[in-house]
Amino acid sequence: LGMHILFVTGEYPPMQGGVGAYTEQLALALQAQGATVSVLSSARAKARQHGHLSAELAIYPEFRHWGMAIWPAVKKWVNKLGADWLHVQYQTAAFGMNPAINLAPWFWRQQTHVAWTYHDLLPPYLFPKAGHALRTWVTERPAHLCHLPIVTNEGDFQQLAPKAPTVQKIPIGSNIQGVVLAPAARAAQRALRGYAEDALVIGYFGFLNRSKGGLTLIRTLERLRHAHPHVHLLMIGERVGASDPTNFAYLQEVEALIDQLGLAERVQWTGRQDDAQVGADLAACDVLLMPYEDGASLRRGTLMAGLASGCAIVTTTPQTPLPELVDGRDLCYVAPGDAQAAANAILQIASDETRANALRQQARRRSQLFTWQAIAARHLELYESTAYIQL
Structure with a gap:
């Protein structure tokens, strides 16, 4: 048998969240290339039975809390499963903001090889008045x-590499398989959603939180309403994620703005759906608008899904280098929080079919840089080449 990798992740399906979806896709792709993969996660990933094999993946929904007790508990699982690598999929909120996980590699590395993927570099909350320097040190x-x-993107790489020279960059992939719809199937999907042929359908994918610019999304729709009589917004996927309780409060702000501006008739929420339905909805949109407050980044699985689905994408100017995607060729950038600029960009795409199709083709082409097969192969290469490092 190949190498045995044990993932530790604060969220995993059926919990809603990008890190859980990423972990599942990577695990399946690694397994397809001959590795054995097990996953230790939150007890909230329970709907899959204990030790349940999802396509031969062993999932152990073990942990209710992520305090110091995880140190010996995870070590026991490493022994029990005979794991060659222990690999933490880290996002601050997914581990309940608890810093115990951040110091655990010191304890675990005495027994096995430890890998750590940063899905963000946000410092955790430690205690009142904990300074930024201490929180950054813990992160x-x-x-x-x-x-x-x-790390998953160039900005995080530039932040960490000077301090930790062994850091590697591997992008994330799309957790949605892109769907190509023939014109008749696309028209049928739009009709299914209740859109007339002349409708301008703006898509948004993923649950809402403050960093994703939901209020800008609604203000853009408000501006478009005056320029296009049949504009609609299709909110694709679940409304809120599992890891961060502030998401729900933000959702309520967005819903209040929709009501205040009288836009409820123009906004449709699909709710949770399977990947094929998500793919069909993405393919049916005229433009995908992803107005991230902190700029576009390769750590955004929702952006990856838009590329894989061949969407004409309007998103926000990256705040850190993103050499892989070129403005005007692969997608269109506008300033974060600028609803008027977003509306103008959408109208330009909507009025120029040749340009819209060029953006769609190019998005699909760029997504080939981020296939799960390539991502898994790179992981295996690094597991093999760093297995000899002595810490």
């Missing part, structure tokens, strides 16, 4: 304590 500690630290 960056694992990069110094594990054999293989990984």
Whole structure:
């Protein structure tokens, strides 16, 4: 048998969240390339039975809390399963803001190889008045304590690499398989959603939180209403995610703005759906608007899904380098929080079919940089080449 990798993740399906979806896709792709993969996660990932094999993946929904007790508990699982690598999929909120996980690699590395993927570099909340320097130290500690630290994008790489020279960059993939709809199937999907042929359908994918610019989304729709009589907004997917309780409060702000501006008739929420339905809805939109407050980034699985689905994308100017995607060729950038600029960009695409099709083709082409097969192969290469490092 190949190498055995044990993932530790604060969220995993059926919990809603990008890190859980990423972990599942990576695990399946690694397994397809000959590795054995097990997943230790939150007890909230329970709807899949204990030790349930999802396509031969062993899932153990073990943990209710992520405090110090995880140190010996995870070590026991490493022994029990004979894991060659222990790989933490880290996002601050997914581990309940608890810093115990950040220091754990020091304990675990005595027994096995430890890898650590940063899905963000947001410092955790430690205690009142904990300074930014201490919180940043806690966030960056694992990069110094594990054999293989990984980031998902160039901005995070530039932040960590000077301090942790062993850090590697591997992008994330789309958790949605892109669907290509023939013109008749696309028209049928739009009709299914109740849109007339001359409708301008703006899509948004993923649940809402403050960093994703939901209020800008609604203000853009308000501006478009005056320019296009049949504009609609299709909100694709679940409304809120599992890891961050502030998401729900933000959703209520967005819903209040929709009501205040009298836009309820123009906004449709699909709710949770399977990947094929998500793919069909993405393909049916005229433009995908993703107005991230902190700019477009390769750590956004929702952006990856838009590329894989061949969407004409309007998103916000990256705040850190994003050399892989070029403005005007692969997608269109506008300033964060600028609803008028977003509306103008959408109207330009909607009025120029040749340009819209060029953006769609190019998006699909760029998504080939981020296939799960390539991502899994790169992981295996790094597991093999760093297995000899002595810490």
